[in-house]
Amino acid sequence: MEEPRSDATSEKEQVAEEAAFALTGMTCAACAAVIEKTVSRLPGVEAVNVNLASEKMTASFDPAVVAVREIVEAVERAGYGAAPLEEASSAPGAVSEAEDVQRAAQREHERRQQRLLVFSAALSVPLFLISMVPPFMETVPRALAALLERVFGGMWDPMMVAKYLGFVLATPVQLIAGRQFYRGFWHALKQRTGNMDTLIAIGTSAAYLYSTAATFVPALENEPVFFETAALLITFVLLGKLLEARAKGRTGNAIRKLMGLQAKTARVVRDGAEVDLPIEQVVPGDLIVVRPGEKVPVDGVVVEGRSSVDESMLTGESIPVEKNPGDAVIGATVNKLGSFTMRATKVGRDTMLAQIVRLVEQAQGSKAPVQRFADRISAIFVPAVLAAAAMTFLVWLLIVPRFADPGLYAEVTPFVKALLAGTAVVVIACPCALGLATPTAIMVGTGKGAELGVLFKTAEALERLEKVDAVVFDKTGTLTLGKPQVTRTLAFGISDDELLRLAASLERASEHPLADAVVERARSRGLALDKPDSFEAVPGRGVAGSVEGVRVVCGTRKLLAEEGIDLSRAEASVEAFEDSGETVLLVAVDGRLAGLIAVADTIKPESREVVRLLESSGREVYMITGDNARTARAIAEQAGIDPKRVLAEVMPERKASEVARLQDEGRVVAMVGDGINDTPALAQADVGIAMGAGTDVALEAGDVVLVRNDLRDVVSAFELSKATMRKIRQNFVWALGYNTLGIPVAALGLLRPEIAGAAMALSSVSVVTSSLMLKRFKPSVR
Ligand code: ADP
Numbered sequence: 001m002e003e004p005r006s007d008a009t010s011e012k013e014q015v016a017e018e019a020a021f022a023l024t025g026m027t028c029a030a031c032a033a034v035i036e037k038t039v040s041r042l043p044g045v046e047a048v049n050v051n052l053a054s055e056k057m058t059a060s061f062d063p064a065v066v067a068v069r070e071i072v073e074a075v076e077r078a079g080y081g082a083a084p085l086e087e088a089s090s091a092p093g094a095v096s097e098a099e100d101v102q103r104a105a106q107r108e109h110e111r112r113q114q115r116l117l118v119f120s121a122a123l124s125v126p127l128f129l130i131s132m133v134p135p136f137m138e139t140v141p142r143a144l145a146a147l148l149e150r151v152f153g154g155m156w157d158p159m160m161v162a163k164y165l166g167f168v169l170a171t172p173v174q175l176i177a178g179r180q181f182y183r184g185f186w187h188a189l190k191q192r193t194g195n196m197d198t199l200i201a202i203g204t205s206a207a208y209l210y211s212t213a214a215t216f217v218p219a220l221e222n223e224p225v226f227f228e229t230a231a232l233l234i235t236f237v238l239l240g241k242l243l244e245a246r247a248k249g250r251t252g253n254a255i256r257k258l259m260g261l262q263a264k265t266a267r268v269v270r271d272g273a274e275v276d277l278p279i280e281q282v283v284p285g286d287l288i289v290v291r292p293g294e295k296v297p298v299d300g301v302v303v304e305g306r307s308s309v310d311e312s313m314l315t316g317e318s319i320p321v322e323k324n325p326g327d328a329v330i331g332a333t334v335n336k337l338g339s340f341t342m343r344a345t346k347v348g349r350d351t352m353l354a355q356i357v358r359l360v361e362q363a364q365g366s367k368a369p370v371q372r373f374a375d376r377i378s379a380i381f382v383p384a385v386l387a388a389a390a391m392t393f394l395v396w397l398l399i400v401p402r403f404a405d406p407g408l409y410a411e412v413t414p415f416v417k418a419l420l421a422g423t424a425v426v427v428i429a430c431p432c433a434l435g436l437a438t439p440t441a442i443m444v445g446t447g448k449g450a451e452l453g454v455l456f457k458t459a460e461a462l463e464r465l466e467k468v469d470a471v472v473f474d475k476t477g478t479l480t481l482g483k484p485q486v487t488r489t490l491a492f493g494i495s496d497d498e499l500l501r502l503a504a505s506l507e508r509a510s511e512h513p514l515a516d517a518v519v520e521r522a523r524s525r526g527l528a529l530d531k532p533d534s535f536e537a538v539p540g541r542g543v544a545g546s547v548e549g550v551r552v553v554c555g556t557r558k559l560l561a562e563e564g565i566d567l568s569r570a571e572a573s574v575e576a577f578e579d580s581g582e583t584v585l586l587v588a589v590d591g592r593l594a595g596l597i598a599v600a601d602t603i604k605p606e607s608r609e610v611v612r613l614l615e616s617s618g619r620e621v622y623m624i625t626g627d628n629a630r631t632a633r634a635i636a637e638q639a640g641i642d643p644k645r646v647l648a649e650v651m652p653e654r655k656a657s658e659v660a661r662l663q664d665e666g667r668v669v670a671m672v673g674d675g676i677n678d679t680p681a682l683a684q685a686d687v688g689i690a691m692g693a694g695t696d697v698a699l700e701a702g703d704v705v706l707v708r709n710d711l712r713d714v715v716s717a718f719e720l721s722k723a724t725m726r727k728i729r730q731n732f733v734w735a736l737g738y739n740t741l742g743i744p745v746a747a748l749g750l751l752r753p754e755i756a757g758a759a760m761a762l763s764s765v766s767v768v769t770s771s772l773m774l775k776r777f778k779p780s781v782r
């Protein structure tokens with residue numbers, strides 16, 4: 001049994017390639033599991049994820065070992081269809097192309113299913129009439145018997161004629177419309193698993209094969225048949241699948257809507273003339289004219305003209321935003337009344353729209369941890385159900401007849417009763433709705449989030465957010481506007497302007513918001529700034545360097561103390577300023593304290609309300625900052641944060657360990673920051689929430705990205721997480737409720753198999769419909 005195979009090609013160093021595929025033919029969670037298993041067994045495949053709701057698969061594999069073609073073939077061998085989605089995550093244009101491929105495949109599949117449904121209904125309905133509805137039950141077989149006697153002569157028993165007719169009508173349904181269930185059954189069997197097809201195939205075959213035997217085996221001639229059960233069951237299941245597919249298609253609407261936002265052309269200035277170019281030909285640096293009512297084609301910066309732009313489609317912000325030269329504009333937003341010229345900065349897959357589409361796609365394709373619960377149940381369900389059905393059958397066959405009132409068997413034999421009860425158990429117990437409970441809710445939930453400008457990067461983040469009990473806000477730029485302004489200066493021995501000029505000359509080199517405030521104030525006073533000869537930024541402390549040959553240091557007390565500068569004469573003023581919420585920058589020139597610059601950042605107008613709402617939902621709210629304790633406390637007070645929960649003077653690199661400390665105390669922590677100097681803390685937190693996707697950093701950082709720079713969206717994110725998780729739990733109840741209630745009823749012989757089939761189909765439809773209700777979600781604040 002030795003296999004002389006060299007696996008030398010699958011060495012570690014290869015870079016895995018990612019590919020996405022559109023899948024067809026899946027009927028339930030077990031099918032998804034079969035495909036996952038099949039593909040992951042291919043050599044060279046590192047990871048596979050199949051999403052039942054979006055009917056997509058992503059695989060990462062080593063292209064040197066396995067080709068996309070082979071992956072497709074493996075899926076086909078397992079009995080399903082796969083089509084590679086090329087460039088699935090690039091520009092919106094390419095994404096929509098891939099989407100088209102998938103939609104075409106789905107539509108084709110749907111049309112085929114529709115034809116099969118009509119076919120099987122056309123045969124099942126007459127079959128139902130002649131077997132269950134009294135006037136037809138009597139007249140049709142009798143008339144047919146008379147006709148046959150006239151044509152062929154001899155004696156025709158109407159009861160036997162009814163049986164033959166049943167066989168003639170039911171056989172095409174069983175073999176043609178029902179073939180897909182046999183196929184699925186067979187493929188699952190090869191993988192030694194079971195799925196919905198297993199149960200449907202077994203259930204309908206039991207009814208059909210028995211009835212066929214009762215028709216043609218002379219010894220069973222007096223037994224009744226129930227061809228209609230098998231045929232109706234198949235019809236109901238097909239109907240349910242079709243309704244489910246329709247509803248499922250709508251769960252993915254959000255992405256389609258996003259992709260449809262992109263402009264098709266742009267009016268570009270080329271060689272001095274304005275030309276309309278397809279969007280794909282726009283390159284960074286192009287000057288683009290945007291006229292009133294037009295879409296901004298790509299991301300860029302306004303260079304001339306002014307207008308207001310409706311950004312609601314990306315940010316959820318309904319008030320149009322003023323745009324002046326120098327302001328950033330985002331592709332796919334809509335220009336209102338003015339017109340302007342912009343310079344393209346990001347095109348194609350780099351635009352914010354493309355990035356958002358990618359994020360939402362990723363989230364919708366990812367698996368929520370709760371789904372493991374459903375997967376586990378699905379895995380044991382099929383064998384358990386078959387065992388329960390066999391038990392039911394045996395009890396009805398061997399035990400019940402001994403005790404039952406003989407009247408029970410006036411119409412049917414114990415065997416038939418047993419067969420019907422067993423079949424009903426098989427059918428009602430199918431866990432097909434269970435597999436849809438999580439992914440459909442995640443798709444609608446993340447889609448709704450995208451509409452609101454609340455982007456969840458993974459299903460896991462959506463799930464975990466609900467469990468968060470401590471929310472840590474970064475101060476600058478998150479709780480505050482992040483645009484601090486100089487409020488007052490206090491100079492010792494030099495003029496105030498000289499103090500500002502020296503500090504600002506140094507701060508010019510820093511990118512900190514505080515530095516901007518100092519430079520801004522110096523400029524507005526018309527002071528001429530110098531370039532520093534040398535410059536050093538001390539993160540979390542301040543800046544130091546040499547201006548006009550003198551050493552200037554500007555920053556915290558600590559920074560100046562380290563320089564050995566005597567701060568005693570400033571103590572009282574510093575404390576007073578800090579108590580009023582101002583940040584004090586101490587400035588030393590040539591080794592001596594030269595003055596103070598007080599800077600204040602205003603808290604965002606919504607901060608207080610957001611803190612209150614989070615606390616009233618039972619969460620502890622913290623503030624973390626590198627600023628000094630006194631200023632921090634004053635700001636916290638304005639925001640309504642408990643002073644005990646203020647973490648001040650935390651160096652940027654220590655923020656993550658403060659988050660970790662809260663986690664060690666047993667809290668589930670969400671960190672809200674701007675992603676500029678708090679990326680490690682965002683990563684450390686159980687859920688990192690990055691504000692203001694206008695900056696690229698924020699789109700990269702965190703598990704949740706808030707597109708608007710509005711803190712109320714933090715509350716919306718929590719609410720959406722809660723609503724989605726509640727929906728998932730509800731779906732589990734819908735899905736399992738049918739099964740758990742239905743099994744005993746079926747086992748007691750009180751449920752006809754075809755009714756069980758209808759109930760089962762209904763349970764899938766109701767799960768998907770219930771997920772779609774999430775579209776009505778409205779955040780409470782905005
Ligand atoms: P935050 O946590 O509020 O974002 P930082 O960690 O960036 O604050 O900075 C902490 C403190 O360090 C500031 O409050 C300020 O006192 C000082 N500081 C940082 N950068 C500068 C700078 N460029 N100029 C002066 N002071 C600075």
Ligand code: MG
Pocket residue numbers: 474475476477676677
């Ligand atoms: Mg900050």
